[in-house]
Amino acid sequence: MSINVTRSSMPNYEEYCEEIKELWDSRWLTNNGAKHKQLEADLKKYLNTKGVTLFTNGHLALEIVIEAMNFPKGSEVITTPFTFASTTHAIARNGLVPVFCDINPIDYTIDVTKIESLITDKTVAIVPVHVYGNMCDVEMIDAIAKKHNLKVIYDSAHAFGVKYKGVSSANFGDASMFSFHATKVFNTIEGGAVTYNDSSLEVVLTDMKNFGLHTPEEGIYVSGNAKMNEFQAAMGICNLRHIDEEIAKRGRAVARYRERLGNTNGIILCPIQENVETNYAYFPVVFDGYKYTRDEIFEKLKANDIIARKYFYPLINGFECYKNLETAGEEKTPVAKHIANRVLTLPLYADLTIEDVDKICDIILN
Numbered sequence: 001m002s003i004n005v006t007r008s009s010m011p012n013y014e015e016y017c018e019e020i021k022e023l024w025d026s027r028w029l030t031n032n033g034a035k036h037k038q039l040e041a042d043l044k045k046y047l048n049t050k051g052v053t054l055f056t057n058g059h060l061a062l063e064i065v066i067e068a069m070n071f072p073k074g075s076e077v078i079t080t081p082f083t084f085a086s087t088t089h090a091i092a093r094n095g096l097v098p099v100f101c102d103i104n105p106i107d108y109t110i111d112v113t114k115i116e117s118l119i120t121d122k123t124v125a126i127v128p129v130h131v132y133g134n135m136c137d138v139e140m141i142d143a144i145a146k147k148h149n150l151k152v153i154y155d156s157a158h159a160f161g162v163k164y165k166g167v168s169s170a171n172f173g174d175a176s177m178f179s180f181h182a183t184k185v186f187n188t189i190e191g192g193a194v195t196y197n198d199s200s201l202e203v204v205l206t207d208m209k210n211f212g213l214h215t216p217e218e219g220i221y222v223s224g225n226a227k228m229n230e231f232q233a234a235m236g237i238c239n240l241r242h243i244d245e246e247i248a249k250r251g252r253a254v255a256r257y258r259e260r261l262g263n264t265n266g267i268i269l270c271p272i273q274e275n276v277e278t279n280y281a282y283f284p285v286v287f288d289g290y291k292y293t294r295d296e297i298f299e300k301l302k303a304n305d306i307i308a309r310k311y312f313y314p315l316i317n318g319f320e321c322y323k324n325l326e327t328a329g330e331e332k333t334p335v336a337k338h339i340a341n342r343v344l345t346l347p348l349y350a351d352l353t354i355e356d357v358d359k360i361c362d363i364i365l366n
């Protein structure tokens with residue numbers, strides 16, 4: 001039996017059918033229907049935040065919340081190259097210039113000691129990324145942003161349900177983007193959300209995800225379509241009922257991985273972050289000076305029908321599409337380059353058995 005890097009969480013078939021049944025009566029399939037309203041309310045409660053706006057996917061959520069900030073074209077946004085393509089593209093597609101800050105070698109989030117040296121008079125925002133369920137140094141980022149009058153928009157795609165000092169990841173910065181893609185800890189098949197505490201964002205985001213129409217007769221923004229539909233919302237309602245159990249099950253697999261791989265020279269695991277309640281989104285392993293390289297381990301696992309993922313690799317500042325950007329170049333972010341060339345995320349999902357974790361570890365350690 002093959003083991004994939006992830007396996008989507010789904011409710012029982014019957015539970016989902018029950019949830020979507022009334023759509024055959026209402027015939028209301030999208031545009032802020034009953035399921036959409038309920039999921040927004042459920043998420044406000046679960047994420048313990050004032051504002052939640054749903055989107056058809058995480059990428060458009062991020063692209064639109066950045067657009068909602070109304071930065072002048074050509075402004076600079078400090079972010080990290082150790083992320084998924086979406087983060088950088090959301091900045092660049094808004095006509096803004098991504099400026100790549102290196103990551104710290106401990107938890108692989110943005111290196112807060114290097115942010116200030118990248119600030120110029122064109123800088124308008126920081127877009128940090130919580131990675132693998134690790135939180136960024138939100139206190140330091142907040143202090144830097146206040147000092148330099150910058151907006152902070154978190155890419156929280158990996159941080160659904162994560163808490164720092166008991167505070168939900170949805171409550172830091174000016175806004176946070178969550179992805180509910182099928183591969184994420186919480187999914188709505190495809191989907192996403194923006195969370196925020198400034199209530200004025202609600203109307204702007206709601207209009208912007210629906211062609212910029214404030215009412216059917218008032219077009220305020222030149223905008224596209226990024227609405228979540230009722231079937232996505234229904235999947236979210238069901239999955240949210242089971243989320244705590246799903247996260248706990250991921251935690252059990254992670255505990256086994258740590259037990260098996262934690263004390264081996266050349267195998268580096270992320271330390272458990274202080275004051276953070278993680279969601280165990282991913283299990284990254286860095287092979288640095290181990291008897292096999294990351295790529296060799298990847299191939300060994302693959303030969304055994306086990307699919308791991310080189311994630312994040314390659315760095316976004318090395319992408320072809322950014323080669324003409326003055327701020328691009330992997331060599332400008334040496335720590336991120338070092339990690340990207342050595343990191344592998346191992347299979348991790350709620351139903352991954354301890355036996356499977358052992359099988360994977362046996363192959364790595366053989």
Ligand SMILES: *Cc1c(COP(=O)(O)O)cnc(C)c1O
Nearest residue numbers: 057058059084086157179180181
């Ligand atoms: C998944 C992901 C996204 C994009 O989310 P989608 O819902 O797939 O559009 C953005 N950033 C990061 C870090 C991600 O992992």
